[in-house]
Amino acid sequence: MDNTSAFKKFLNSDVVYQLLIWLLLIGPHGYFNSDLIAKNPLLLFYVIAVSDGLLIIIVYIAIYKLIPKFYKTGKYLPFFLWLALLFAVYVAACIKMDTDVSTLTKSESTSSSYFLYYFFWICRYTLIGFLFFSLKEKADQKKQLDRMKVEKLKSEINYLRAQINPHILHNCLNYFYA
Numbered sequence: 001m002d003n004t005s006a007f008k009k010f011l012n013s014d015v016v017y018q019l020l021i022w023l024l025l026i027g028p029h030g031y032f033n034s035d036l037i038a039k040n041p042l043l044l045f046y047v048i049a050v051s052d053g054l055l056i057i058i059v060y061i062a063i064y065k066l067i068p069k070f071y072k073t074g075k076y077l078p079f080f081l082w083l084a085l086l087f088a089v090y091v092a093a094c095i096k097m098d099t100d101v102s103t104l105t106k107s108e109s110t111s112s113s114y115f116l117y118y119f120f121w122i123c124r125y126t127l128i129g130f131l132f133f134s135l136k137e138k139a140d141q142k143k144q145l146d147r148m149k150v151e152k153l154k155s156e157i158n159y160l161r162a163q164i165n166p167h168i169l170h171n172c173l174n175y176f177y178a
Helices: 002-011 014-032 035-039 041-071 076-105 115-177
Strands: none
Touching: 014 041, 041 076, 041 115, 076 115
């Protein structure tokens, strides 16, 4: 019974939803690079590890480190500078990866034309991550507000009960006295 409830709790956790979202967003990337499987399966793993793995790491750094430390505190310049640095690292790593793949597969190198592609790719996923972070923040604020409303109602009920109890006791004593 305990294992079942732990499993249900895990299924309802944010980790499962995040894994599903990443699989839906990045899964097609492996499919569209399936021509690499015929040439070299390790090459496909290399492409996915560099482009998608680095993308995931950068998005989580932006969401869990940069946004709380800089963006939420109003330090916009350091936030955008760090973000630009992460973007540059991602684009450079992906162009290097494309050059390596072109060399290994003996195909035409198109790394210069992919600069904007990778730049917009990381911008898109960072924006999606930022939106998910914002939605989660709003949901957490709503839950906290709902909890506060329930606590307020409970305290009001307790206050009213505290007023009624002495009144009833006073009436009972007057009844017995009469």
